[in-house]
Amino acid sequence: MTRSRHAARVPSAVREIFDETVARTDAFCLRHLDEEYADLCATLAAKLARKRPSPLVRGDRGIWAAGIVYTIGRVNFLADPNSKPYLRTEDLARLLEVKQTTMTNKGRVIMDTLDIGLMDPAFSRRDMIDRNPMVWLLQIDGLLVDARHLPEAIQVELHRRGLIPYVPAQRADGVDQT
Structure with missing residues (x-):
């Protein structure tokens, strides 16, 4: 799935915010995680962009990007040393250049807003779905x-x-x- 496919379904009123947020999540994921994480982050960003009203229009885009990466990481147990890729939550926050509490709080808001749980199939990596x-x-x-x-x-x-x-x-x- 390409991230441009996600953009096609994003309302024009939030397209610029979506594009900037996904550019940030892509840059991070492709450098520190992998393509699958990048695509799942784009899927989540698109879902947030389509929500009415979109929560992405308020707040710092870097914090939204961090919250999105954290949420996808949480769903897929990124902080579990047995996971591949693996990244501790404090290292994730440091690499995203945000405070850990800010990132985890934004992640909780995202999970609550979209009713996302651990191992949610819509936001799970393929290996998680298989297991x-x-x-x-x-x-x-x-x-x-x-x-x-x-x-x-x-x-x-x-x-x-x-x-x-x-x-x-x-x-x-x-x-x-x-």
């Missing part, structure tokens, strides 16, 4: 089933309906084929 059984459990005719074990045709339909993030039967070598 999160809750993403794949669906109730069909009163039974809980793991969508990864259903026939490919059913997986395709579930993906089309937005019930699963990708079609596991079509995934080869870690690349989403949908």
Whole structure:
């Protein structure tokens, strides 16, 4: 997913703020984390930009960028030494050049505003989605089933309906084929 795709869905009234915020998150993520983090940050920034009224129009854009990176990091356990990439929260704040409490407070506001929880599939890295059984459990005719074990045709339909993030039967070598 390209970040320009996110920009296409951002209202023109907040496009400049969105662009500046994403430029900051991109610069940070591409230097200290990776492309997947950059894309997830752009996804989150776009969602904040589309909210009415957009919270991005108030406050320092650098702090919003820091809050966005922190939020995506929190959802994906960036501060867990077993995670790759790994970055401690205090190091994240230092590299983003903001106070840790300011960054974490902004992250909490973002999570509360958009009702984002830990391991939220919409903001999870691919490896987190793959390991999160809750993403794949669906109730069909009163039974809980793991969508990864259903026939490919059913997986395709579930993906089309937005019930699963990708079609596991079509995934080869870690690349989403949908």
